[in-house]
Amino acid sequence: MEQLYELIQQIDRAKTVSELSAYHRELAYRLRNFIERDTIYSLSHTLTDVHDALMKKALVFAEEETIHAAVGTPPKKWCWYVMGSMGRGEPTLWTDQDNGILFDCAPEHEASCYEFIRYFATVGTNYLHEIGYPYCSGYVMATNHRWSKSLRDWERQIETYINHHFPDDIRFLFIAMDMRPIYGCNELIVSSKQNLIEWIGNEPLLLKRMGEHVIFPHVPLGWLGNIQIERWGAYSGSIHLKHSGYVQLVNSLKFLSCLGNIPAMTTLERLQDIDARVLLPSPLAKKAEEAFLTSLYFRLKYSMELGNERDYVPLRVLDRKERLQLKRAMKTAKQLQRFVIRRAGELQDE
Numbered sequence: 001m002e003q004l005y006e007l008i009q010q011i012d013r014a015k016t017v018s019e020l021s022a023y024h025r026e027l028a029y030r031l032r033n034f035i036e037r038d039t040i041y042s043l044s045h046t047l048t049d050v051h052d053a054l055m056k057k058a059l060v061f062a063e064e065e066t067i068h069a070a071v072g073t074p075p076k077k078w079c080w081y082v083m084g085s086m087g088r089g090e091p092t093l094w095t096d097q098d099n100g101i102l103f104d105c106a107p108e109h110e111a112s113c114y115e116f117i118r119y120f121a122t123v124g125t126n127y128l129h130e131i132g133y134p135y136c137s138g139y140v141m142a143t144n145h146r147w148s149k150s151l152r153d154w155e156r157q158i159e160t161y162i163n164h165h166f167p168d169d170i171r172f173l174f175i176a177m178d179m180r181p182i183y184g185c186n187e188l189i190v191s192s193k194q195n196l197i198e199w200i201g202n203e204p205l206l207l208k209r210m211g212e213h214v215i216f217p218h219v220p221l222g223w224l225g226n227i228q229i230e231r232w233g234a235y236s237g238s239i240h241l242k243h244s245g246y247v248q249l250v251n252s253l254k255f256l257s258c259l260g261n262i263p264a265m266t267t268l269e270r271l272q273d274i275d276a277r278v279l280l281p282s283p284l285a286k287k288a289e290e291a292f293l294t295s296l297y298f299r300l301k302y303s304m305e306l307g308n309e310r311d312y313v314p315l316r317v318l319d320r321k322e323r324l325q326l327k328r329a330m331k332t333a334k335q336l337q338r339f340v341i342r343r344a345g346e347l348q349d350e
Contacts, residue, residue, distance in 0.1 A: 034046075045089060073112035098140045125141050151188065170206075170213045173196075179192065220244055229315050245291060252333075257274060
């Protein structure tokens with residue numbers, strides 16, 4: 001692990017974006033020595049620290065360029081945040097971009113502040129792409145107005161999601177629950193996320209709909225417990241690791257954390273708080289922890305080898321022990337999904 005923290009020190013001293021790109025590639029080389037199932041959670045924390053250092057330094061360069069361009073007015077307070085696996089502190093090696101910007105300024109300056117933020121978002125996401133973070137295929141990025149807003153506009157948008165709770169509204173709420181500050185005024189994100197969790201927790205009908213949403217995607221296990229592979233196309237014979245238990249575990253625990261007004265950041269922290277508040281039977285909580293760590297291990301291990309196709313893994317490359325571990329994790333994810341559906345069904349429509 002010491003080698004990885006040495007890399008952070010080198011990143012902090014970087015003078016150019018090209019240096020950061022080289023350090024990201026160096027991370028891939030150094031990380032190979034540390035991937036073990038028993039230490040995967042601590043490794044995930046360390047890997048997050050390295051990613052944070054790379055991203056923050058790229059954003060420092062982006063901010064400098066934006067200020068030099070003299071576009072718009074810098075807001076009084078702003079914060080660049082991450083979501084998805086980066087927001088939860090569970091990144092793979094070549095994680096893509098899931099980010100946004102939240103800012104606060106006087107109403108009369110808002111239009112000019114938006115000019116600054118939009119320019120900053122464009123430069124920032126481009127620099128992140130240059131150093132090895134692919135653009136988000138779903139456009140969950142700071143260049144999308146949905147994810148870069150003034151605090152006033154953000155609160156109005158969240159209110160719309162909460163009041164309407166159409167499928168996309170629920171999906172956006174699940175995404176926003178992973179907000180984590182990475183550069184700027186952290187308190188903007190911390191308080192906004194806390195408000196979001198509390199707001200959702202006070203809306204029984206919304207919680208019910210969010211619980212129903214957790215059933216998708218289905219865990220790819222057959223009736224006899226066999227792992228279902230892709231049958232056709234470029235990924236024939238492969239499994240999609242993210243959809244083979246991991247995302248189902250993550251979303252189920254997000255729902256339960258809303259139910260308990262739990263603002264924890266990582267999936268494991270959410271699970272620990274859920275267990276402490278007896279929102280989940282203790283035996284299932286224990287199984288969920290093991291399943292989550294197994295899923296985290298497989299995602300990180302195979303992201304080292306598969307580059308841009310990191311989510312798809314040919315089933316044949318998993319040995320017998322790994323297949324059994326994955327199948328066990330998938331069965332637990334399916335069990336947790338069923339628990340959430342039952343729990344959501346108990347909520348009253350209001």
